[in-house]
Amino acid sequence: MRFILPLTLVTLQLWLPSARVTILPWGAWAPVILTLFIFPILDLLLPPGQLSSGVTKGTGVGAINGVATTNGAGSQAHQKWFYDGILVIYSLMHVACILKVAYFVANRNLTTSEMVGLTISTGIITGGIGITFAHELIHRRSLFLRSAGELILVFVCYGHFAVAHVLGHHRNVGTAQDPATAREGEWLALFLLRALPGTFLDALHLKRERTLIYTACSALIASAICFFLGPKALAVFLGQALMAAVLLETVDYIEHYGLTRKELAPGRYEMVRPEHSWDSNASFSGALLVNLQRHADHHMHVLKEYPQLELLPEARQLPTGYPGMIWLAMLSPKSKLRQRFWSL
Numbered sequence: 001m002r003f004i005l006p007l008t009l010v011t012l013q014l015w016l017p018s019a020r021v022t023i024l025p026w027g028a029w030a031p032v033i034l035t036l037f038i039f040p041i042l043d044l045l046l047p048p049g050q051l052s053s054g055v056t057k058g059t060g061v062g063a064i065n066g067v068a069t070t071n072g073a074g075s076q077a078h079q080k081w082f083y084d085g086i087l088v089i090y091s092l093m094h095v096a097c098i099l100k101v102a103y104f105v106a107n108r109n110l111t112t113s114e115m116v117g118l119t120i121s122t123g124i125i126t127g128g129i130g131i132t133f134a135h136e137l138i139h140r141r142s143l144f145l146r147s148a149g150e151l152i153l154v155f156v157c158y159g160h161f162a163v164a165h166v167l168g169h170h171r172n173v174g175t176a177q178d179p180a181t182a183r184e185g186e187w188l189a190l191f192l193l194r195a196l197p198g199t200f201l202d203a204l205h206l207k208r209e210r211t212l213i214y215t216a217c218s219a220l221i222a223s224a225i226c227f228f229l230g231p232k233a234l235a236v237f238l239g240q241a242l243m244a245a246v247l248l249e250t251v252d253y254i255e256h257y258g259l260t261r262k263e264l265a266p267g268r269y270e271m272v273r274p275e276h277s278w279d280s281n282a283s284f285s286g287a288l289l290v291n292l293q294r295h296a297d298h299h300m301h302v303l304k305e306y307p308q309l310e311l312l313p314e315a316r317q318l319p320t321g322y323p324g325m326i327w328l329a330m331l332s333p334k335s336k337l338r339q340r341f342w343s344l
C-alpha cells in the first residue's frame with residue numbers, strides 16, 4: 001500500500017491548485033517545499049529499507065526487500081494488477097494535472113511568484129513522479145503499458161527518453177558514450193548542459209523516426225494548449241516540461257556519478273555490475289519513487305518490476321534519499337561538505 005503515496009500527492013496537485021494559491025500565500029510553492037525540505041527530513045527520520053541478503057531472491061510481485069512471499073499464483077496476479085494499475089492511473093492523472101494547471105493559469109490573474117511557483121511545482125510532480133513512473137512503464141513488455149509511459153513523456157516534452165534510456169543508457173552506462181552518466185568531478189550544472197541535449201541526440205541516432213514522432217506529439221500538444229488556452233498556459237506547459245527534464249537528469253547525475261566501467265578493448269567494456277550504480281535505502285522516498293532508488297538491481301535485472309527490486313549490498317550506497325541528495329549534488333564536487341557525505 002505504500003506505493004499509493006505518489007497518487008495521493010498528484011491528487012492534491014490536480015484538485016487543489018486554486019485552494020493552495022488563494023488560501024496560503026506560499027501555496028503555489030508547496031510541492032517545492034515538500035520535496036526540498038520536508039521529504040529529506042522524513043528520509044532521515046523513518047527506518048531505512050533492508051539490504052538483500054544475497055541468498056533469497058524474490059521472483060514474484062510480492063517480493064519486497066529480498067524476501068520472497070509465499071502467495072499463490074492467483075494472489076500474485078492480483079498484486080500485479082494492483083501495482084500496474086497504480087502506474088496506469090497515474091498516467092491519466094499526469095495528463096489531467098498538466099491540463100488543469102494550464103487552464104487554471106489561463107483563467108486567473110496570478111502574480112509572477114504564483115505563476116513561477118505553480119510551474120516549478122507542477123514540473124517537480126511531472127518529473128519526480130511522472131518520469132519515474134514512465135521509466136517503469138517503458139521497460140515493460142506490454143504495448144499498452146509502454147504506451148502509457150510514452151504518454152507521460154510526451155506531456156513533458158521528453159518522449160525521446162523512451163529511446164535513449166532503454167536502447168542507449170542501459171547499454172552504455174558507466175562509459176563516455178552515455179550522456180546520462182556523470183563523470184567524476186563534474187559539476188551538476190555542466191552535466192545538465194551535456195545530458196539534456198545529449199540524451200536527445202542519442203535518441204535521434206538510435207531511432208530517428210521514432211524520436212521525431214515523439215517530438216512532433218509534444219509540439220502538437222504545446223500548439224493545442226497555446227491555441228485553446230493562450231500564451232500564459234503555453235509558458236506553464238513548457239516551464240513544467242523543462243523542470244521535469246532537469247529533475248530527471250539531476251537524478252541521473254546522482255544514480256551514476258563518477259562510476260565507470262573498465263574498457264577491456266577499444267569499444268568493449270566490462271559487464272555492468274551493482275557497483276556501477278548508487279543505491280539508497282531511504283524508505284520514504286523509496287515508496288514515493290516506486291523503488292527507483294534500488295537502482296543497481298534495476299540495471300542488473302532490467303525487466304524486474306518495481307515491487308520486486310532489492311537493495312544490493314554490492315552497490316555504492318548514498319547517504320540519504322534522492323530529495324536530500326539534490327542538495328549535495330548542487331554543491332561543488334570538491335566541497336568538504338559533499339565529500340564528507342558523498343565521495344567515491
